[in-house]
Amino acid sequence: MPHSPAPSPWITRFAPLIPAGAQVLDLACGQGRHARYLQAQGSRVTGVDRDGAALQSLQADTAGEWLLADVENGAWPLEGRAFDAVVVTHYLWRPLWPHILASVAPGGLLLYETFAQGNAAYGKPSRPDFLLQPGELLQVCASWSVIAYEAGLLRNPDRVVQRIAARRPLDGAPIPAALLA
Template structure:
């Protein structure tokens, strides 16, 4: 059983990255240290890179598709890499914010978490169990189990977490905004 989640502001077209930023990512973007560095994993055509770039963050995007990398090259560092089948190209680098949407490859959890600098923020939103009733993805390999992001971020400060049904289009997602333990460069500004 899933609980309804408020509807996203804009409907999602078929091209990943061409649509408006995720309402979840936009809502919690302020948690990332102002002027800091942001990594967008599986960035697509850069909807979240554009969001952060417009707010004067230093952005890096990584994607397997050449057209995606070409679309974001003018925003910041654009890395073309098959992160599921090749070595992680960002070893030793860390960011004030790491964004992941509509992407799940569990073997990368250690690399994704390691990329978040102490005091940095992980903003993650992807499909979850229950989505199979609404379309693809429907394979369990690509659907988060209930509470999975909470388990992955165990020991972190969870600012917000949801698992439920979104509308337009209907889909089941799980999402989290979590701060990695450690000293932050500056206190995160909370919205009232």
């Protein structure tokens, strides 16, 4: 297996909440650090990324479904599909919020971690389009059960992040109207 960075401690902390054999979506999976980790934990992983070389690497040594898709400029490749858990790290494209939330099955888990406002002081990303606003993940998951939420400066490397672990209600709570606008 090619070397890939270690999975995020946020993901490894909450991965035990994902049942063995669960269907998991790793959005913007890149080199597959989370896909490989979750598969080793017994999950069936679907990864989506626009980097064909990264997906080829995953296909070569990791069982799973690997979809090449530019979700920012093309169609959402998973329309109508729902997963027991959705994992997103180091990625933010706000127009996808409705798709991401709808991809979490009722009772399913969202594990999300990415850069937040203030990160520009430490490096990239620095454009506001790619930085979460204060409390944004809490707003996105307002009707869900928040298991854990953190926001602030992390060290080594220095970066400002927000991260959330949230469970979609069993009744499949609707996507907040503000996200659909």
